[in-house]
Amino acid sequence: MERVVLSMQDPDQGVRTRSQRLFITVIPHTAAGGDVVAWLIRKYGISDEEALHLGTLLVQHGYLYSLREPRSLLLRPDDTPYRFQTPYFWTSTVWPAAELDYAIYLTKKNIRKQGALVGHEKEHYDQLHRKISHTWDLVVMQAREQLRAAKQRRKGDRLVIACQEQTYWLVNRPPPGVPSVLEQGPKRSSCAAGRVQLTKSTEFYKQEMERCRKALTRARVKSSVCLEAYLKFSGQRGPHDPMMSGCLPSNPWVSDEDAYWTINAPSVAVPTKLRVERWAFSFQELLEDPVGRAHFMDFLGTEFSAENLSFWEACEELRHGGQAQVHATVDAIYQQFLAPGAARWVNIDSRTMERTLEGLRQPHRYVLDEAQLHIYMLMKKDSYPRFLKSAAYRDLLAEAVVPPEAKRRVFPFMRKPLHASPSPALLPASPSGEPVAATSGPECGDGGT
């Protein structure tokens, strides 16, 4: 922000300033609110709305103040005169604001004009009076001294200083109901207490060196290849991205109709065309879709290799299952898929099988990773391409639905009741951990808890 306001005050390139007549005094170096906005538009090539928004933030943070109504931190895009806050009062210069200074400020206000303190200021004043009552004499003395010194200055300067101070305190002690722009949230990177110390020990250096070594010898893919991949990926997925290409019959959030979700429920009898097309994008895409996976399983059945997918699913359950179930799950998988003569024996190469069996002596959740990867690649390189070329897939594409675009509501402003849907927490969980299809439930009234 400081960079911006400094830029604004540049004598050549900054905002146009002039001397402003205010009551009976003349204040130099004022800028009209409208000029500030215009300068922002020109300098950053942004819209009216954005420029006003940015300018308003500068005022709210106390970098600009209005001369006519210093109480309000607003930017008026007209001829209302503003001035730039003196760096002395920038929040970066002096933060947090000192209590003593606030006490002096409030005391000055009180002395200058009895009853000038508004609601929350009066409360703060009383609070501070109680809190630092032992040095209150100092506060009053300082306040009187500052007022006396101020009287010696020109009326114009007095006005400016008063505005500067007022703005500073408006930002640092906002009235109740106005959120403080200075609030930061929980402190970050605070003291070492509570932090796991790893820095600068030999362990840290060893780890970092290992990482650097690996990084130096890592095979990097050429940038152009990587970047082209984005064009291909985003280009391919564009028609499937509701924000880029819309969705049929309509986007539920826009039309208030949830038909789109019903048609695309996780387990639906007839998937949409776009959905079936996505199964051809990648093997991962096919497996992640319950309907796609089910059809792929059927296809594998016709090739007598369904146990591969079942094995892969079982391994996923092991990897993502509870710690307490690890041993039992590994056992079950071994019995069903890996043991000699197993009911659904999977064909893994001998080397991998040997290593897997060795690892099974001390089972842990990653013990089947190698075998799982082997089977995954087998399906991906072999069965998957065949599936995409199969009659089964072709039929699925042909039978897939393309929902017609929903007719726009004739009376768009009429409130339609929004369909509720049963929460996944109410339905029995499916074995894959996916929420069971949220079919359109009973209609409910609008809003309300």
Place this chain on the structure above:
Amino acid sequence: GSNHEQMLKRGYWSLKSDSFITKGKMPVLLVHQVAERVEALGQFVMKTRRTLKGHGNKVLCMDWCKDKRRIVSSSQDGKVIVWDSFTTNKEHAVTMPCTWVMACAYAPSGCAIACGGLDNKCSVYPLTFDKNENMAAKKKSVAMHTNYLSACSFTNSDMQILTASGDGTCALWDVESGQLLQSFHGHGADVLCLDLAPSETGNTFVSGGCDKKAMVWDMRSGQCVQAFETHESDINSVRYYPSGDAFASGSDDATCRLYDLRADREVAVYSKDSIIFGASSVDFSLSGRLLFAGYNDYTINVWDVLKGSRVSILFGHENRVSTLRVSPDGTAFCSGSWDHTLRVWA
């Protein structure tokens, strides 16, 4: 002794400078250069379609349920609320015993939520519709850190949770037993965010922290496999590009950046002179063409990921945007703000 340490330090700095030089030697190619021939995006209109009011204080975090309409949100006053954001009905609410609940996540099954913050813990609450049951009664304390919890995420199932903390570490936990399965050390300061990779083998995740580093971790070994250090301030948010080959980050330095994992470098910077406040939260649209970023100046900027230009700026929130997520089917995104509300945009 100290002689050994000296040698180690020298070795470390020499390796570091070698990597620096090697990276410097490679020609710098950025996404927008390759994307010159791509058609520019047209006019972009997105509006607030739902406003969720109910939090009495700053909204800090939110997450979508896999059913594409429910969300969980958490706030400064300790309230965690589950909404059907389509109808705007509140379905569950629980008050945490701590303030600043900075992290919350929806379980993949839709049957539980996780949350935590200044209590240094991550707790899991099963969602129940039983009127006689107090949600807080079934609460399970899963993760324990030595500083605030900044982010949490379930992995592929309800049974494991990944956490990030102000204590500088990330950790993987077994939900049922609360057992620590793996911890991840390497950040030199508070870790503020994390995201799981959508890869087929599903074994890595990325984290961002106050040390300005984004680090990619192997979940199995606990090792950091890649690190990126080009931001000039805290990294508040990280999110994978949908293909899993890259990730975006949002930082207090007012920029968002794209890092490619295979090329092992930064390949795009999303910034504008007029954007001078930090980016708190980022997420991609389904195809990865758009990057939505929420900022501390109350706005949301929409970036064309390929061309590097800003497509749109969205006004509406009246205070910082603290959290932003695109819905699971990409039909909308939800933003949460310090103005106590959440908005769904489409």
